[in-house]
Amino acid sequence: MVDKDYYKTLGVEKKATKDDIKKAYKKLAMKYHPDRAPEEKKKEYEEKFKEINEAAAVLSDDKKRQQYEQFGSSAFAGGAGSEGFSGFDFSDIMSQFRSGSFGDTDDIFEHLFSGGGGGRSVRARRGSDLLYETEITLEEAAQGVEKTLQLNKLERCPACQGKGATTMENCHHCQGSGQMKKTTRTPFGIFQQSGPCPYCHGRGELPQNSCSDCQGEGLVRKKKKIEVKIPAGVEEGMRLRVPGEGELGQNNGPAGDLFLDVHLADHAYFQREGDDLHLTVPLSFTQAALGDEIEVPTIDGKALLKIPLGTDSETIFRMQGKGMPSLRSHGHGDQLVKVKIEVPKKLSKKQIELIKELHEEKASKGFLKRMFG
Ligand SMILES: [Zn+2]
Ligand SMILES: [Zn+2]
Known part of the structure; x- marks a missing residue:
């Protein structure tokens, strides 16, 4: 040669x-x-x-x-x-x-x-990605949740089944087989491989006219509902990816991906910090003085918290493992409970006398002094 x-x-x-x-x-x-x-x-x-x-x-x-x-x-x-x-x-x-x-x-x-890849009319294109947002409650974030999303995206045109034409003709490149032999000659030998025809993308046919419903694009915009699983422990602003739920690609091109930004609604009494939850609970001065076991809310139900005798206001108690599930590990964060001692604004005569009596007592002196000066 x-x-x-x-x-x-x-x-x-x-x-x-x-x-x-x-x-x-x-x-x-x-x-x-x-x-x-x-x-x-x-x-x-x-x-x-x-x-x-x-x-x-x-x-x-x-x-x-x-x-x-x-x-x-x-x-x-x-x-x-x-x-x-x-x-x-x-x-x-x-x-x-x-x-x-x-x-x-x-x-x-x-x-x-x-x-x-073929001529202009049949080149496969990947569909665009879509970005949606959703807001969930803290409880949903703790449990994990399935959200229904109403998408508006490009889907296969039903009139032409995505072909872009209502009448098709045999692909003359592959004689309608949809397959093409690819021969690769290298210095080391000849390799033959069969693959989808690049002109008709394996369909074996090419559009002859243009579908009027989709102007030959093969795609129309449609509403679609999908369920997206949001994992337990999801954090504010986290972006989830749902592969293949974006816009459908042109000419049998692959679909894009759906991205979902997750936002957490403010909670009435929990504040989240990483995997920990913060909570402030009121405590009566007698509970604080004498100690008690109180019921506090946690993200999955009520739990008991022991208040030791002589607890100061603003003391923070750590309830281990009562926080949010961690996305990274299998564990949970903690719940940090701050107690706020409420000083009664109105006291009965009897109560005043009792407090005065307590005031004399050495054991509780320190605490009550702080409470009442
Ligand atoms: Zn169509
Ligand atoms: Zn072909």
Whole structure:
């Protein structure tokens, strides 16, 4: 096999940058565009066009360019018209040109160098991601909760089943099989692989007209309800990702993801700090003075808290493991209970006498002195 000089074909120097190659390619591709060929030169133009494409496909790819430098064009034996290096066929490009699928050389360039993919009409695109917000209660955050979200997103058009057309024609690239053989020739041998046809994305058919419901996009905006599981221990502002629940992709492209920002509503009496919960409870001065066992709320029900004799106001008690479940470990935070001793504003005569009596008692002196000066 005669070794081809790809640089010469494109008219660039050996040290040409990718940009130089792209420019040179575009210029030549315009010139030798098969549509521009005069009738008697059709064959010649086509041949030339194939050569340009082959050269550009190799030189625009760093890896192939390196192989080419090392082994020459025989590294890609077969050359024009027979097979593609990255899963396309030059004869296929020619038929795309003939069918007018390519708008301009930008299209074909993108096609060439993006490693496959069809013309403009059937290129698969990943759907967009969606971002939603939800507010949950602290109790829900402690237990974990399932939230129903009302989404408004792009879904498959029911009129055309997402095909973008109500009538389809057999994909001429794969003869309707949806599959294409991909031959890769390397210095180490020939590898053959079967994969989905890049033109019809494995469907075996191409749209013939445009669906009026979706303007040929295959997608329409629709309301959809989904359930999202919010894990126990979720924190304020946490962003959850639900894979595949974003907008549907065009031309069978994969769907985007749904992101959900979780906000926690303020709680009537709990304040959260990390996995700990803070709570302030009132305590009567007799409870504080004499000690008591009181019932305090926790995030999952009531619990008893022992108040020792002679407790000061603003004392903080730690109830271990009574806080929020931790997202990172399997444990729980703590609940920190601050007691606030309430001094009665109105006292009966009898109460006043009792307090006075207590005031005399040595044991409780310290505490009561603080309470009443
Ligand atoms: Zn449709
Ligand atoms: Zn096909």
